[in-house]
Amino acid sequence: MPLHRRGFDVEQALAHLQRHDRHLARWIDRVGPLDAPPGWRRPFDPVDALARAIVFQQLSGKAAATIVGRVEAAIDSRRLHAATLARIDDAGLRACGVSGNKALALRDLARRELAGEIPSTRQMAWMHHDAIVEALVPVRGIGRWTVEMMLVFRLGRPDILPVDDLGIRKGAQRVDGSQRLPTPRELQARGQCWGPYRTWASLYLWRIADLADAGGATTPRSQA
Template sequence: MPEPFFQARAFLAGLDADWARHVAAVGPCLHQAKPTREPYEALVRAIAYQQLHARAGDAILGRFLGLYGSGAFPSPAQILASDVEQLRACGFSASKIVTLRGIAEATLSGVVPDYATALAMDDEALIERLTRLRGIGRWTVEMLLIYSLERLDILPADDFGVREGYRRLKGLAQQPTRKQMIEIGQALRPYRTVAAWYLWRVPTR
C-alpha cells in the first residue's frame, strides 16, 4: 500500500531538480495531523507556543494543563474562571492571557466553531472569522487548518521556516517575501501543506 502522501511526494519531486533531490533525501512525508482536537483547543495550544521555541512552549502548556488536574483539556468556562496570577505563573504573558480569555469567550458565543462546523467551512472564510480575535493571526489559523482540519493545500507564507527553507532549496541570497511566497506557492498546488512539510526540513548548509 502506498504511503498517504505518495501522490503529493511524486508531484513535488516532478517540479524540478532541486525538489527532486530534496524529496529523495528526506524520503516519505511523515506529516501527522491531530484531527481529534477541537478548534478551540488547537487555538489555545497555538497561543502557548506563539513566538517561543518548542521546549518553552511544552513547559508552559504542561504547567497550564496541570492547573486543572483532570487529564482532559480545560473547557472555555474553566479558563474564564482561572485566576490570572495562576496563568501568569504558567508562563503566559499578560497579552497572551487576554488572548486565551478571548478565545474562551468566543467559543462560548459560537464565534469559534466546533470541529464539524469548521471542517465544512472554506479555508479563507475560517481565517477571516478567527483572525478577528485579538492575538490570532493568519499563521495561527493556518496551523489549525493543517494540523486539526487536515487540509492538504495550505502554505503558511508568513512562516520563517517555509521561507528560509525555500531560500536554501533554491540557493537564494534572500528569503522570498510573503507576497513572493504566495506566488511561488501557486506551482505547489494542490499539495502546499506537504510542500511546507518538506520546506521545514531543508537542511542548513
C-alpha cells in the same frame, strides 16, 4: 462546499510535486519520504488547540509545555476552553506563568467560544481554509500563521503555503539556490506549481531548511 476530511493522499501529493518542480524533486530525493503529521489522526478540539497556541507563542516548547501543565493542574482538566478556564482567575494564570497579554487572549478566546464564534471541528469540515482563517484571526493573539499551523498539522488541509514563515522561505531559497530569501509575494507566485498540494511542499521546505540550519535536527513547528 465539499466535505474536507483531515489529511490527504500523501503519495499522490508527492508524485505531483516531483512531476511539476524538478528543483524541488531533487531535494525530495535527498530528504527521502516524510511521514504524515501525527496530529491528523488525533482527536482535535479547536478551542483547546488555539488556547495552547496562545500559550506557546514566543516561548521554547519546553517552557510553554511547563506552563500549560501548570494551568491544567490549576483547572483540573487536560482541556483548555471556556468552562475550564473559568475555574481560574487572571492572578492564577499569572502564577502559572501566563503573561498578562496571553491571559487577555485566553479570556477573549473563551468569550468568543461562548458566543458561538469559534467553529467546531464538524463545522470546519465544511469550510474552505480561507473561511477558517477569517473566522479565527479576530481572536486576540491569533494571527494567520497560527491558523495556518492548525490547518497544516491538525486539519491536514492539502493546499496551505505559509508564505510568511521564515523556515518555508529558507527552504525555498535553498531549493532554488538563491542568494536571498524570497519575499512572501515571490514565494506565493513560486508555489503556484505546487498546488493543490502546497501543504506537502511546505513540509518538505521546512525539512530542507532544517538540513541547512540545524544539521538535520527537526525544528518543532506546532505544539500539537
